[in-house]
Amino acid sequence: MSASQPDLALRGTLLRFRGDPFEMPPDEALDIETDGIVLIRDGHIVETGPFARLKDRLPPGTGLHDYSNCLIGPGFIDAHVHYPQFGVIASYGEQLLSWLERYVFPEERRFSDPGYATQIASAFLDALLANGTTTACVYCTVHPESVDAFFSESQRRNTRMIAGKVLMDRNAPDFLCDTAQSGYDQSRALIERWHDRGRQLYAVTPRFAPTSTREQLALAGALLDTSGTLFMQTHLLETTAEERWVRSLFPERRSYLDVYDHAGLVRPRSVFGHAVHIHDADLHRCHDAGCAIAHCPTSNAFLGSGAFDLFEALRPDRRVHVALGSDIGGGNALSMLRGMNDAYCAAQSHDRRLHPVQAYWLATLGAARALGLEASIGHLTPGIEADLCILDPFCTPVLAQRSARAESVADLLFALSMLGDDRAVRATYVMGVRQPRPRGWARET
Numbered sequence: 001m002s003a004s005q006p007d008l009a010l011r012g013t014l015l016r017f018r019g020d021p022f023e024m025p026p027d028e029a030l031d032i033e034t035d036g037i038v039l040i041r042d043g044h045i046v047e048t049g050p051f052a053r054l055k056d057r058l059p060p061g062t063g064l065h066d067y068s069n070c071l072i073g074p075g076f077i078d079a080h081v082h083y084p085q086f087g088v089i090a091s092y093g094e095q096l097l098s099w100l101e102r103y104v105f106p107e108e109r110r111f112s113d114p115g116y117a118t119q120i121a122s123a124f125l126d127a128l129l130a131n132g133t134t135t136a137c138v139y140c141t142v143h144p145e146s147v148d149a150f151f152s153e154s155q156r157r158n159t160r161m162i163a164g165k166v167l168m169d170r171n172a173p174d175f176l177c178d179t180a181q182s183g184y185d186q187s188r189a190l191i192e193r194w195h196d197r198g199r200q201l202y203a204v205t206p207r208f209a210p211t212s213t214r215e216q217l218a219l220a221g222a223l224l225d226t227s228g229t230l231f232m233q234t235h236l237l238e239t240t241a242e243e244r245w246v247r248s249l250f251p252e253r254r255s256y257l258d259v260y261d262h263a264g265l266v267r268p269r270s271v272f273g274h275a276v277h278i279h280d281a282d283l284h285r286c287h288d289a290g291c292a293i294a295h296c297p298t299s300n301a302f303l304g305s306g307a308f309d310l311f312e313a314l315r316p317d318r319r320v321h322v323a324l325g326s327d328i329g330g331g332n333a334l335s336m337l338r339g340m341n342d343a344y345c346a347a348q349s350h351d352r353r354l355h356p357v358q359a360y361w362l363a364t365l366g367a368a369r370a371l372g373l374e375a376s377i378g379h380l381t382p383g384i385e386a387d388l389c390i391l392d393p394f395c396t397p398v399l400a401q402r403s404a405r406a407e408s409v410a411d412l413l414f415a416l417s418m419l420g421d422d423r424a425v426r427a428t429y430v431m432g433v434r435q436p437r438p439r440g441w442a443r444e445t
């Protein structure tokens with residue numbers, strides 16, 4: 001955005017965080033401005049406050065977008081998602097390992113074609129933004145072309161995305177395998193091409209331990225050693241069958257997490273998808289290492305993988321960073337509102353209550369903190385990049401009648417998470433630019 005672009009002011013109810021809702025009463029963690037303004041300049045938030053105080057002080061020429069009756073908050077962060085699986089979401093009848101064989105691997109094969117990869121990357125990013133998600137940790141395929149296609153489309157939209165080439169050198173179809181060395185070399189070239197270029201960030205991405213040799217995992221660790229700002233993403237303990245498989249492949253290691261740890265992959269900016277069946281000792285290790293778990297409750301329910309025990313992972317004496325992930329196509333919804341819904345249900349199955357402000361935190365500032373991106377995204381603080389999601393609690397008849405009875409903003413958030421989806425996203429802003437609603441989506445903004 002050029003410096004000459006006029007300032008922009010958004011009016012509505014502001015959702016700011018006063019603190020961490022897992023460390024203080026959740027209702028007090030939200031700092032609500034019921035009639036407020038977010039002032040944006042050059043793609044960044046420069047001020048927030050009451051409309052009554054700021055309205056007469058706006059710089060001349062400031063554009064005002066009125067979202068009265070809507071909630072203005074940070075864009076959602078999806079900490080675990082596979083863009084190449086966008087086309088095979090909602091595929092019937094399998095659990096994890098057979099679902100990969102039957103649906104995912106044949107589809108991922110198609111991403112050697114840059115044209116196809118670009119087409120899906122574009123549709124996927126449009127869908128993310130229509131759902132109010134402005135940052136995601138994204139798995140591409142084994143093909144470097146799939147990574148170039150994704151980052152090119154993300155760069156075109158100026159979105160802050162984290163993505164990487166999947167590493168797989170065994171236990172997968174030949175057409176989806178690299179080698180330890182070719183995976184390393186291709187990743188290295190992609191890091192040079194994309195990491196920290198504009199808003200793009202690279203994640204070293206071994207798919208999961210069963211599809212990588214010891215040599216490939218060690219080289220993934222060597223890639224991370226080349227820069228402290230790189231991310232790492234992989235899967236961990238999604239199902240019990242997977243855990244048994246890993247134990248048979250790596251009998252010398254203490255645990256599944258220890259396989260990754262031995263390769264130097266357990267560190268800050270490492271994101272482990274699922275961890276449904278994680279044990280106490282490994283939670284201690286995650287706490288000490290400062291890595292993050294991407295909790296993917298929608299996917300876990302869809303594939304019958306189990307229910308992650310969120311509050312056990314957040315136990316105060318050894319708290320682990322946790323963010324929410326949609327895990328498309330294991331998950332069947334991109335909406336982080338749906339992720340908040342399913343996280344509530346997963347907590348219920350452990351007889352714990354996930355407060356709506358806590359759920360909202362996991363999808364916004366808590367995720368930014370888990371990823372080490374709190375200085376850039378995830379909250380409405382001056383200096384932060386203006387990636388915003390405007391939520392409309394009155395967007396459908398069912399939601400509107402429930403929202404009319406809401407007793408608090410937290411209750412509105414709960415209603416939104418239980419009853420909302422992309423229709424509740426009134427607008428999405430990326431670096432202060434309102435995103436066009438793609439053709440075919442329900443609402444024009």
Ligand SMILES: [Zn+2]
Pocket residue numbers: 080081082235273327330
């Ligand atoms: Zn996944």
